[in-house]
Amino acid sequence: MASTGSKSPKKRADARRNEQTLLEAAAAVFVVSGVDAPVRDIAARAGVGMGTIYRHFPTRADLVIAVYRHQVDACAEAGPELLASSESPHAALTRWIAMFVDFLTTKHGLATALQSDNARFEALHAYFLDRLVPVCAQLLEAAVEAGEIQPGIEGYGLLRAVGNLCVGAGEDPRYDARRMVDLLIAGLRLPR
Numbered sequence: 566m567a568s569t570g571s572k573s574p575k576k577r578a579d580a581r582r583n584e585q586t587l588l589e590a591a592a593a594v595f596v597v598s599g600v601d602a603p604v605r606d607i608a609a610r611a612g613v614g615m616g617t618i619y620r621h622f623p624t625r626a627d628l629v630i631a632v633y634r635h636q637v638d639a640c641a642e643a644g645p646e647l648l649a650s651s652e653s654p655h656a657a658l659t660r661w662i663a664m665f666v667d668f669l670t671t672k673h674g675l676a677t678a679l680q681s682d683n684a685r686f687e688a689l690h691a692y693f694l695d696r697l698v699p700v701c702a703q704l705l706e707a708a709v710e711a712g713e714i715q716p717g718i719e720g721y722g723l724l725r726a727v728g729n730l731c732v733g734a735g736e737d738p739r740y741d742a743r744r745m746v747d748l749l750i751a752g753l754r755l756p757r
Contacts, residue, residue, distance in 0.1 A: 594606050640697060661701075731746070
């Protein structure tokens with residue numbers, strides 16, 4: 566029997582662009598309304614019908630995971646770019662950590678949205694660590710080599726510390742997670 570066409574494992578360029586638009590719209594809506602935001606709000610922001618979203622992401626968990634992975638990838642890719650374009654490795658680290666804080670503080674509701682699927686949540690956490698810990702370590706190593714920060718700080722430990730400072734951000738208007746993280750990063754610097 567002859568095949569009338571073959572399925573390509575890669576998406577067409579327009580399908581990839583559409584998916585990117587959906588992910589960016591969903592991320593923007595999640596920042597404001599959390600991951601429980603109505604799909605119609607995401608569709609409106611993306612300029613598509615709700616059916617388009619469900620074609621790409623059949624469940625809310627699929628959408629949340631895709632947005633999360635998209636943002637992890639963007640954060641991971643930014644590290645080397647910042648290192649190449651910043652005035653110093655410490656400046657690159659500071660800017661990258663600011664992106665990481667933005668990423669963390671916009672994830673309200675993520676754990677709840679994925680609670681019913683612990684295996685997917687664990688896989689997502691592993692993806693997060695696999696992608697971001699090496700980038701953080703690279704930035705730290707560059708800053709150590711430039712003589713800007715003290716040696717012996719591990720990427721995982723710094724990300725964990727930043728994450729702990731961001732817990733509850735947005736729940737208490739008196740608490741400024743970004744300010745606390747800025748103090749932490751400033752404290753890594755060696756005295757001049």
